[in-house]
Amino acid sequence: MPDILATLPLSAIRIFEAAARLKSFTRAADELGVSQAAVSWQVKALEQRLDQPLFVRLPREVTLTPAGERLSRAASEAMSVLRTAVSDLVDTEEGVLSITTVQSVGGHWLAPRLGGFQIAHPRIAVRLDASSRVVDLHREPFDLALRAGSGDWPGMEAHFLIPSAQTVLCTPDLLARLGGLATPADLLHAPRIGAPEFWAAWFEAAGVDARGDHPPPRLSADAQALEVATALAGQGVALGSPIFFAQEIAQGRLIAPFDITANYGGGYWLAYPAERRRVRKIAAFRDWILDQAASDPLVGRYRTS
Template identity: 60%
Template sequence: MSDVLATLPLSAVRVFEAAARLGSFTRAAEELGMTQAAVSWQIKSLESRLGQSLFRRLPREVVLTPAGERLSRAATDAMSLLRTALSDLTETGKGVLAVTTLFTFANQWLSPRLGGFQLAHPDLALRLDTNPSLLDLAGGGLDLGVRAGDGRWPGLESTWLMPSIQTPLLAPALLERLGGLDSPSDLATAPRIGTDSEWAQWFGALGLGSGERRTRFTADTQIAEVASALSGQGVALANPILFARELADGRLVQPFETVVETSPGYWVAYPTERRRTPKIALFRDWLLAEAAADPAVQAYAAARPK
């Protein structure tokens, strides 16, 4: 078998992979820029070398034989690995790195730090996408994503970045109007921003009921809800890591230390087969270093369940 493998022409394997994937000699020829006769000849040559039929030729289609099915899976994996290896070898680190993430994370944590990365790597331009869905990183023109979740996404390798947590935040002026907040139960009658289910989760973590519905405003982004809190309209549930600047300069107050984990964390995710691509590895390592240097991240990461 090793002698057969050593003599198999890569061109024939490439043609077979395309024909098996597309289920057609004609469409394989169109994709590869060959004639249909050339595709048929390459596959016949491969079958002759292997001593087995790989396709059943029907009047209007071709169908893989059991042997063809086995070889098809291996050929697809092999061609994918080869394309990735060639990409890695020719990758210079220059060009465009397309990153997808969440709007609040991008605005509150990532964007203020990007200047340092771009100064250190001026030949690598960044394109930031804030679509709320985890887009197709394999075929959607995107290189890397930062998302909240459990870190388990098919076809992606993920590295934990920071906690995904929430706690009540409000403006000092509102805190004064409320006469202070001595205990979490005082929030049951405070004007609240965010969904009732999120508030019920936070109160439930403390063993408390959320009281009557006091929600005044909800939005599809955390940054919009916190903007409302900054103007004194209510108490918002938000991630204190992402709003560390507002807390540090006194524009927001965190009345209680208790936080609720909304998911297992924020993760850096990228296609498994591209984990060694230089520009992806470069940005991933930079993100991890930035998170490790952020006191707010480390303060809450230290309490993360192992």
Template identity: 50%
Template structure:
């Protein structure tokens, strides 16, 4: 009963917007961030404030509303029932404000910022992005390459390409292509080791990224035995780097055929095995749900889905099972 009465007070305060009785927006903004993270320290870092300032703003809001929004505990803070019920509506309201004012920003119209992983950018995306730029000459395109997940609430990014299962709260996700993988190496490397390999050979030949759990999964899926633990190997940060190491003859790398079909077709890489495995993950185009109607996001989405569908069809038609 107390929680319902507490939320009613928040609701009444929200309805008072037309009478200029809305709580201070600075305090509401701090509450939204603190509620989203349920952590004052993280909220402070996001907002560029001190933790003490966040705590002070939340206290002001609680005093203004007359209800507690957080429960202070030894290990941090926890939303009260009233705070937990109010948080989604407040967050949604800020999304609406962001969309409304975003439409008025000149830079928002003329600049598209795309975040992608290092592998997706270096093996496929960067060389094709100019096609979108040529089709939309009035729009500048900025490409941010990072393997960290972008925070749409804090980072100036319009769309992102992520790998995963396609479920991220508050984001829409369009499927681009599945993530599958198979061993590849250079023709010279294969020739130096007899011209053909067995699964057992993987236990003593140099592997690129031998600590990668994909190797364990691929071997099990292909019917091979587990690799010995703690073996020396070349360790790199991305599949893009691992593929180039394999091209240079440094070992066998687990790679996604779609990204490396040009190198396979031109003889820089070969596939010693037919078997291709997947763990059900894929690359997705993601963007905030509240910005789904943004013209520049729609234009980029349509271009990317068309481009990758055509490229994927070509890859399936041209790529033999064994190169």
């Protein structure tokens, strides 16, 4: 019996993958630079060769049949592997390295160091995008990510960088207005910024019984950088990473009134698709950033604390 895969043209699989991903023959045609009629003809020929429908045609879009869903997953993976293989063959240490990162690690730890990477690799331009959204690196135009979490992401290779450790931070002026903070328990009645569960973990690390009728935090945000920015404006006491905000602490703009740090598990990771580990610009950045983390004394201190 002949191998049916050998009789399927790569062009048909490529067109099917684009149409399935975009859910539109018209958008697939635009992406691939062919006519809509060519997309429709190739898909129809593929359906005839497989003797089953792959799409349900609707007035303004198409949806996948169960058979189409199965083939779409396989085609997407195959095209990703093929694109990576071609990229590995033609890749040079030039071009743009696109990085998606959470705001705290990107803006407060990575950005001040990026000049060193660009001096070492002058032919690589860096594009940095800060977002709390978890970007799909297999489908979106980014090379790698700096993420918070456990490091367990299917299909991704992840390298641990920075522990998720936070301490109490506030401005000297606010500390003076509060009349000082003699003990960690004094924070139960201070204007706090941050998620209640994060404060509960910090109070536990400080040995403070936080149960009872105490004022809740007055503000929480979906980014640590925003909460600490609010603290910098004198609006309250926030929890923040002593690693990310080391410069503000060194400058005296922020004070850590207690040498108590809560470790929230997990941390911040460098992640990229496992099949792209040999792409030179990714390997260059990986080696550089792992060296940066290893040589940061604060990372070493809080990683083992």
